[in-house]
């Protein structure tokens with residue numbers, strides 16, 4: 011139950027945080043020893059990036075909403091700090107929980123670190139070692155003040171150890187597995203996305219691109235969409251608003267294999283990904299989901315904070331200029347496709363949320 015005064019404050023602000031925190035919220039719902047509230051920072055505000063996920067994942071509405079919106083990095087973070095601090099002052103939670111690496115996480119970490127509440131960081135310790143990404147800065151700073159750090163992988167535990175973070179570290183996997191396993195069958199039953207798009211399983215590619223490094227550099231974006239438009243198989247790109255705006259501004263004719271779609275709701279996206287021949291992405295969460303659903307993944311980035319997917323051979327880093335050749339190589343070789351699957355449990359087996367809430371109940375619950 012959510013309540014006016016709460017043991018736990020959950021802070022979220024964007025699509026992936028809603029998806030990955032949903033399993034935690036579900037377990038909290040069933041735990042009578044912990045009360046909780048949800049604060050939405052409003053970083054994502056369009057229904058297709060926010061409200062649709064609360065509905066698909068059957069989540070309670072947020073108790074508090076900030077209206078951070080689309081501004082600069084500094085304004086998003088600063089306004090988040092002010093709003094989260096006010097919420098902590100009013101409702102006095104014992105712990106503030108945030109997941110991942112968005113500006114909502116940095117705001118939650120900094121606001122909480124100057125109060126009596128403990129800061130709890132989920133998906134702690136992952137690193138790209140690329141400080142040009144705002145997300146990497148957010149991760150490092152959040153972990154530096156976390157009282158409890160839930161690391162998804164051994165590598166993340168090692169990274170936290172190398173940084174000598176002060177908080178207590180637990181290694182329980184990633185809640186993305188819980189979300190993915192719970193919803194894949196539901197998506198298969200409820201989603202009509204394949205028939206709507208008139209495609210058969212394994213006969214198409216799914217793509218998502220939203221990192222500023224790709225969207226805000228016209229030459230990179232042009233090379234990516236051109237590669238996706240010249241494929242033997244249809245390519246579906248459900249586009250983040252940042253990406254659709256950037257594609258509209260490109261001087262390029264796209265009349266081949268690429269279809270740009272609006273963002274999909276979670277069940278449609280999961281179904282589309284689950285049945286794809288391959289996925290091309292720069293998303294963090296989709297690199298994880300591709301490994302779980304055993305779909306070969308090409309990541310259009312120079313680095314990744316998910317190195318276990320590369321080590322396991324289920325994900326490859328590619329450059330825009332080599333994307334078309336990488337896709338051709340992949341589809342020319344069935345053995346290569348098969349070799350890029352077979353590691354669905356890099357992030358655990360689906361009990362991460364339960365184990366996280368057990369720790370929270372032990373530390374913050376009223377027995």
Ligand code: UD1
Pocket residue numbers: 024025026053054055056057059079080081111112113114144145220250251252294
């Ligand atoms: C943010 C996160 C990123 C995460 C992504 C998930 C940071 C620094 N970035 O990036 O780590 O991977 O969310 O999708 O926290 N927009 C809309 N409608 C919305 C929200 C945004 O149209 O509801 C458009 C606006 O033009 C905005 C742009 O998207 O300027 C970028 O939004 P923003 O929240 O700043 O960053 P994301 O790219 O979404």
Ligand code: UDP
Pocket residue numbers: 025026029218220248249272273274275276277279280292293294295296299
């Ligand atoms: N996703 C979705 N619809 C889409 C694209 C992505 O539901 O059209 C989901 C996807 O299943 C994954 C999450 O959004 O769980 C990833 O979010 P995003 O790529 O925006 O952020 P990142 O993971 O890179 O932070």
